Amino acid sequence: MDFRDSPEEAAFRDRLRGWLTEQAGAFPTSGDEYWARQGDWHRALHAAGFFGLSWPKAYGGHELPPVYDVILDEELARAGAPARPSLGYLVQGLGRHGSEELRRRFLPGMIDGTERWCQGFSEPGAGSDLASLTTSATRDGDTYVLHGHKIWTSYSDVADWCLLLARTDPDAPRHKGISAFIVAMDQPGIEQRPLKMMSGVTKEFGQVVLDGATVPADQMVGAPGEGWALAMTVVGHEREPSTLGFTARYGKLVRELLARTDGTPPPELSWAIVETEMLRLHVRRRLSEQLDGVSHGPEGSLDKLLMTWTEQTVGHAALAVGGTGDPDLLHAYLYSRAQSVMGGTSQIQKNIVAARILGLGA
Amino acid sequence: MDVRLTAEQRQLRDAAARLANDLGPGAVLDLDDADRIARLEKAVEATGWRALRSDGASGVEVALVVEEFGRGLVDVPLLGPVLADDLAPGASSATVAVAGAARDARGMRQAVEPEGGRVLATEVGPLTSGVDLTRRDAELRGNREQIATLTDEAAVRWRTLALVATSADLLGTARGAHALAVDYAKIREQYGRTIGSYQAVAHLLAEGLALIEGSISVLRHAAWAVDELPPDEALHAARIAKLYCARAARTVCETAVQVHGGIGNTWECLAHVRLRRALASAELFPVRLEEIDRGLS
């Protein structure tokens, strides 16, 4: 066991630190401005060789051990840079379930940031109970025709592509009739409806109404009926702080809050420091475990709970330090409330832990 | 000892509740409905409740009306004018000034505040926007002028009333958020059942109700104490109430957001409007834990 950097890791960290010093302050870190320039940030990170660190080289990654993602997150936090764009779960979903042809066509653009993606799973009536989704995909020659309504779709307004779940077999049992597609967002059958977050941010997520949109049949990801398995891969990874890189966001905010308090931090901030450090170390441990090939099971739900508590503790610290008069801090607090909902609510994570790890109940 | 409300107090509370239900915002879109706000303003002005204190009302009565207005998200001034009236009876169209801004200032013309042994008044300038979408702050304009004097004891009493009034608003806001979430839990279905039938959701809401009951108890004592206990004891009671109600209200409002899931995180859901109001009332006349310096009574 060694918590210190290896010589290669230390060299990487140095190089990254140097690059971040040059970039300092060039990219907005919050609010609508962040979302507006997130694509530029993504491409800049990738062009400099600092994005997709643990992903295959064939698709634009660097095939480095996962611990490099930790180094990246730590240094982003330290430099006060924006968090890395979180799309690891989409990469995993497409990587694991897509054909080699689809992977070659779509992964490079996803990873280098030249093509933007969104995830069209949730619907007004199907959130926690995703398998009750009703968006339909009906085969018509070489294409499928889509009808339905997706909601809370993050970054839908800037996305080129949507990884979309739709029902291809209405007669099959609920989990079996769902398939996944790569759908072009810019087409007549798709209407984008804005959705404002409670913080007032309008760029975070949107609604996507599908009324006769089409998708080529060969852009189905996996086999017909494999949509549910793909969804489980995606949400499983969406629960992991290591995939999401959010530790950088919390670390950065905690540093900013500390800088504002002269002398003793209020108790809320002290707790935020403790939680943030826990999460940083937790991510290190989890990523090290991946070196043994430990795969992602229901443990992801524990990680998601730890991440959520950390973010919400930091949110309360932001209120304690800055009050509501500081728009950035108020926003950080309000945004922290979403963490216990997105990617599966905290109640659902606890159900999973109780049932699948502890063997309690159904 | 009998700490129940009197029949008159219950009538006052019911009247305030009716007014809030009839004319308060029922949806986020209603916040921009100028017609509704004008009708609400007229109705509130007609009740005379902005001058409750100079009409001889006790702290308990003030708390009851403010609580119902918080529950109903009433978006015309009440708390500010009530406090102004206590400080400077007869000052017309007045609210309070705190830390360089007029509070609860929509449609108000002057803002009053205590300083040293004096009561100062300033003209209210343009409205500003902040965390609270239902009560607006405003800039102060021109010179502050002395309009009255104030004894130390009166200043402490006034501060106590301010803590009680903001605590009452917090309690009402929590009750409103809780009711919203309970209603939603009864109709939203996932996995073929209402979400309220899941213990995870039901327990959150049960905890919320317990926090509300605790808030009622500390607030009722503090509201009574305003006029009945020596100033330092009354202030202590009000600090306890403020700390408790602020923490309870934030928790209950956060729960309301959580129970609404994705919808709860959108602008269109009233849950965040209530959360925002709770944050604003917690910050107005704040109490720090360090101020609770006395042993248990």
Ligand SMILES: Cc1cc2nc3c(=O)[nH]c(=O)nc-3n(C[C@H](O)[C@H](O)[C@H](O)COP(=O)(O)OP(=O)(O)OC[C@H]3O[C@@H](n4cnc5c(N)ncnc54)[C@H](O)[C@@H]3O)c2cc1C
């Ligand atoms: C910021 C943000 C970004 C998002 N981004 C995306 C995205 O990019 N793509 C996408 O597809 N979706 C996205 N979502 C949607 C998200 O996945 C859903 O909101 C979430 O799964 C909850 O579903 P719901 O909103 O329908 O809430 P509901 O499922 O209706 O839940 C309401 C309440 O009931 C509880 N509940 C429900 N079922 C149970 C149960 N069985 N046991 C105990 N409690 C239960 C929940 O915990 C919650 O408190 C996003 C959401 C947010 C807030």
